[in-house]
Amino acid sequence: MEQPNPDQAAWLDTPQQLDDWLAALPPEYPVGMDSEFERVTTFHAIPGLVQLAAAGGTALVEPRAAEGSGALRRLLEDPERPKHLYAMSEDIELFRDWLGVRVRGALDLQLAAAFAGHGMSVGYARLVESCLGVALGKGETRSDWLARPLSDAQLYYAVADVHYLRPLHEQLMEQVTARGFQEALAEESRTWCERQSVADAPESYYLRLTGAWRLRPGNQAVLRALCAWREHRCRELDRPRGRVIEDRFLIRLAEAVPRSRKALAAIEDMPSGVVRREGDALLAVISEVVEGPEQSLEPIPAPLTRSEKNHYRNVKRILAEQAESLGLPLELIASRRYLEPAVRTGLREGRLPELLTQGWRGRALAPRREELEACFHE
Structure with a gap:
């Protein structure tokens, strides 16, 4: 298999160069995509590089070129233009916050690997080695992607991250289709x-x-x-949440409901810098709630009760057995994050939760439908 060659990659420095590169691609040709970014001292990720691979060519795109490119935005938002990414969640979040687009038509090859039987959340380098027989090494994930010029190692890593997406896609889709999960993969990637x-x-x-x-x-x-105040403040200052005020102090504030700077400063371990910089704003937020009209509130979910835990275990056991029979990871069918609230809702309503009845999950779990329904009708 041809190896990644950074010397052959196009370095796109202006929006016009990027628009021209994309315009030269055959219509509806799949585009492999990845991004590199930094997010250490900021709330939003700072883009460092965008990588594209299509029609046998690779492009390394400077952030300033991506920001001004209408063609890139149209590509990202076109649901009919296939886009192949790997572990795409952070990339989509970056494009959302940075370029202001809602990505459509993207296929996550990490999800494809799960439907193909390679396990959940398998790493890119590991999958490239197991599927294509190519060892990528540890890579440059902790590099400074904002620095210029990029090192030779960074350039190789950046190109390699998109170079193997097309052969991976071809092999994985053969496996996914043979296992009958092509529609399920498309649905889950879209979700x-x-x-x-x-x-x-x-x-x-x-x-x-x-x-x-x-x-x-x-x-x-x-x-x-x-x-909510902190979320807006973090965006305003572009600082991580913990740099403004940590979660634990927000909880202590909500417990104590201080109404003065003295009471605010007296909260256990409250940083003096927070009191000095944000004290007035925090007290104003508290006062607005305390003195304002009562509003409807979705309560923070309590842990499952003993009875709910028993039902949860029964549901999880059935799901695990069905997942094993299908050769799928249990986490793909229903991770704990979504299964716990679904079980709680199902028990409250006395019916099987929609998570387990709709779409590809409903079809995959159909053979165990009666057993699952019984868990919610006891």
């Missing part, structure tokens, strides 16, 4: 793409803080407002 293309609402972040489920509704309302 993942849609999920990552829409940013979470700042007002919903508090639901991630599951350790705060014991707070009373009024205190959870304070926590919701504080979390």
Whole structure:
């Protein structure tokens, strides 16, 4: 198999160069894509490089060229133009926040590997070696992708990341089709793409803080407002959440509901810098909730009860058995993140949750439908 050759890659430095490179591709030709970025001291990822591979050619795209390219945006948003990525969630998030696009028509080859029987979340280098017999090594994932010029090792890594996408796609799709999961892969990739293309609402972040489920509704309302304020503040300052104020201090604020700077500073381990920089804003958020009208609130989910855990284990056992019979990872059919709330909802409503009845999962679980339904009708 032909090896990656950075010397043959096109280095695209301007929007016009990128537009011209994309215009030269045959219509509807699949495009392999990847991106390199930094996100250490910022809230949003800082793009360092975009890699494209199509029609036997490879392009390394400078961020300034991608930012000004209308052709790239049209490519990303075209649901009919196939795009092949690997572990695409962070790439789609980058394109969403940086270029303001909702990516459509993307196929995640890491998902394809799972449907092909290679396991869940297998790494790119490992899959290239197992499928194509090429050892890529550890790569340059921790390199400084904002530096210029890029090193020879970085250039090789950048090209290799997209060079093997097409042969991987061809081999994986043969395996996926032979196993009868072609439609399931397309559906799941589309779902993942849609999920990552829409940013979470700042007002919903508090639901991630599951350790705060014991707070009373009024205190959870304070926590919701504080979390939403921080989300907006992080975007304004372009700083990570922990650099503005850590989750644990937001929970302590919601517990204590301080109404003065003195009370704010008295909270256990509260950093003095947070009090100095953000104290007035935090107190204003708290006051607005305490003094304002009561609003509807989705409560932070409590841990499963003993009875719910028993039902969850029964459902998980059936799913694991069916996943094994299909040669699929259990996490692909239903990860804990989605299965737990689905089981809770199903028990409350007395019916099989939609997660297990719709789309490719519904078809895959059809042979165990009666057993699963029984878990929710006891």
